Amino acid sequence: MKELQHLNKYFLKYKTHLFIGMVITVAARIFLLFTPRYVKQIFVIVEKALKGDIAQEVFKAELLVAILYIIGAAIVGSILTFFMRQTIINVSRYIEFDLKNEIYNQYQKLSLNFYKKNRTGDLMNRITEDVSSVRMYAGPAIMYSINTFTLFVIVIIYMINASPKLTLYTILPLPILSVIIYKLSKEIHKRSTIVQEYLSKLSTFTQESFSGISVIKAYGIEPQTSTNFNALASESKEKQIRLARVQAWFFPMMILLIGTSNLLVIYIGGMQYIDGEIESLGTIAEFIIYVNMLTWPVATVGWVTSIVQQAEASQKRINEFLKIEPEIKNTKNINTEITGDIIFKNVSFTYDDTNIQALKDISFNVKVGETLAIIGKTGSGKSTILDLIGRLYDIDKGAISINKTNIEKLNLINLRDHIGYVPQDAFLFSDSIKNNIKFGKEDATDDDVISAAKHAQVHKNIMKFNDGYNTVLGERGITLSGGQKQRVSIARAIIKSPKILLFDDCLSAVDTETEEKILKNLNKISKGKTTIIVSHRVSSAKNADKIIVLDNGEIVQEGTHETLINTDGYYKHLYLKQLSETTSNKF
């Protein structure tokens, strides 16, 4: 129960609801317990009438009163049961909502490294499956526990009052029932966890197949994919059948044990009646109802125990994530002015998970209003530099400063707010084009959106769609071409009008003519801003104020386009190669 203490703050938050729920639960049980007592009463009245102890009119009147009591108590009890669920189960839904938000907010705070170390499925499971099983504890488990406790205490008092001996025999099989249900619930949970695992394997498999359907079709591997799917589905079916087998025992076991208790009541009660130990057959009827009333609550003791164990395990997994301190911490809460003067001083950086040293002793600076281009072979560390400016990772050695302040001392939110970043792999959300662009600036007007799209040279393409800017993009923006996606992503960065613009090879999918136009526009809008362009193309770099060439995490060349094309090295080689490609493309 240690892990579940995390929920105490929520129980405290909803204490009024919970208290009302508890009072209603107790009241509902009290009313429902009227039935057996009045059933007995009816037996007594009938017995008296049969013996001729009461007149016909009195008999009818007393019978009517008893029946009305039973009906009235059942109605009130049912209404209270409705409100019992409405209060306690609702509280569990509120707690579920709060907990999901708490986990989601924590996820948002955690750094990229966390996402690399944990699989998406696991992250999803904690916010869905684990929260669901915790909710079962916060709602049904608590409700059934109060229910069982109240019912048990009242019923046992009533039963002992009526016949202590009969009480003993009646409740004897109940603990056995509880233990059996506990064992069954545990087994059901074990098997249903396996079933869940298979269901998520199946959905991951199908999701991947649908996302990669073009590759599957292009390679003609549909039959192989179907065979793999069938194999997985058939394993999943086996697990489902194993689960159904153990679930099938649940009700037969309950019926068997209720039957045994009923038989004991009738047999022992009958013997006691013959021996004159109990006065009326009504007591036997009353006890039969008690036994049936007790069976489900007693069974729930086993069930609730298993729910609490599952919830404890789930909350433990949730707590593990909630306790993680974000690696990248915001050390300053007040905003610091950011103008975009960037200095890298002897920066080295190694990725934790791969142990790859991506940057080795890098030093450079970009002044406000300047454009820096970074050129280099694939894997040379270009994207890493951009990630470090946005403090997606903290560095091992050296210092990165903006406005002469170490970025670790800047307000993180403010820093990222001043950066317009266009990643290599443009990610668009399943939303309208307009909202995808506005993502960078929530309060942007339609005119701002259009202007950003024009600067990114994508306005004309957007206007060709029937719904224009309201065109909804499918999963990962499948209705757009690679180049269009890149340009929407550029518009998203431009609209923010940030102090620092970071472009990570984001013109790779557009033709050189469009690239030229975009670069010209960028030149206009980046006045007074710092721009860093990562590229494999000399055409993207040539107009930059400064160019650095990276190789294997080190700066191997540095200068302007003019100086670099006149110096032997990677840049000149690349320039000549791309120049000859352009020339040959013209013919």
Ligand SMILES: Nc1ncnc2c1ncn2[C@@H]1O[C@H](COP(=O)(O)OP(=O)(O)OP(=O)(O)O)[C@@H](O)[C@H]1O
């Ligand atoms: N998230 C990461 N985790 C671990 N290693 C990484 C990660 N990102 C990059 N690396 C490694 O760091 C090195 C530099 O990668 P980086 O992405 O910075 O290169 P790049 O020059 O941008 O390459 P490209 O031109 O192909 O985009 C590579 O060896 C890469 O494998």
